[in-house]
Amino acid sequence: MDHTLLPHLRNPAAPGRIRVDMHVHTMWSGDSTTTPDEIAEAVVRTGVDVICVTDHHAIEGARRLARTLPCRVVVGEEVATHTGELIGLFLTERIPQGLPARETAERIRAQGGLVYVPHPFDPMRRNLAEETLVDLTERGLIDAVEVINAKTSLDSLNARASRWAHDHRLAAGAGSDSHVPEALAAAVVEMPDFDGPGSFLAALAEGRPVGRHHDPPRRWRPRIIPSTEP
Numbered sequence: 001m002d003h004t005l006l007p008h009l010r011n012p013a014a015p016g017r018i019r020v021d022m023h024v025h026t027m028w029s030g031d032s033t034t035t036p037d038e039i040a041e042a043v044v045r046t047g048v049d050v051i052c053v054t055d056h057h058a059i060e061g062a063r064r065l066a067r068t069l070p071c072r073v074v075v076g077e078e079v080a081t082h083t084g085e086l087i088g089l090f091l092t093e094r095i096p097q098g099l100p101a102r103e104t105a106e107r108i109r110a111q112g113g114l115v116y117v118p119h120p121f122d123p124m125r126r127n128l129a130e131e132t133l134v135d136l137t138e139r140g141l142i143d144a145v146e147v148i149n150a151k152t153s154l155d156s157l158n159a160r161a162s163r164w165a166h167d168h169r170l171a172a173g174a175g176s177d178s179h180v181p182e183a184l185a186a187a188v189v190e191m192p193d194f195d196g197p198g199s200f201l202a203a204l205a206e207g208r209p210v211g212r213h214h215d216p217p218r219r220w221r222p223r224i225i226p227s228t229e230p
């Protein structure tokens with residue numbers, strides 16, 4: 001047992017279950033300087049099985065990491081809409097920023113992707129406006145809601161997200177929202193395995209979000225971050 005890990009990571013997942021961090025940022029995000037080597041080291045340290053790489057307005061990093069990391073990678077993107085952020089998972093093409101939220105969700109679905117609402121009630125995280133959340137929910141354009149975001153410091157905000165997911169029969173997700181490698185897997189979903197978007201959503205419905213607030217500052221390291229294309 002590794003006692004340096006967060007409590008929910010100290011023991012293996014239950015038999016037949018995997019651990020998925022649904023919200024991870026890398027140096028392709030622009031507001032994170034986490035390199036591929038740092039991500040790889042964090043994956044090994046935490047033992048996480050799958051990470052959803054959800055860089056801001058970029059999927060190239062996720063594509064590259066899918067070929068090199070010692071875990072599986074879901075290609076995603078965190079997209080700024082007119083009224084807050086949405087995440088697309090299982091993407092094949094980048095979604096442009098600045099579109100209406102409804103169009104963003106429709107473009108995600110058109111690729112066969114899943115629409116995931118990050119930090120829905122946290123105003124410090126550029127959350128989706130509540131009227132937009134209501135509209136997308138009523139239109140059936142949301143697949144899952146993040147009920148544990150490890151950068152959200154108030155448990156009440158995550159609890160509100162959990163109630164929203166439950167009341168509207170939406171799958172409950174969890175993610176570290178990590179912008180530093182030390183935060184990877186601070187929140188995960190323990191769920192059955194999957195082999196594509198449809199089975200991911202079905203497995204997520206049987207999953208258990210676990211984790212806690214963990215937003216460590218970046219330790220200073222000299223580095224040169226190469227330029228990255230979207």
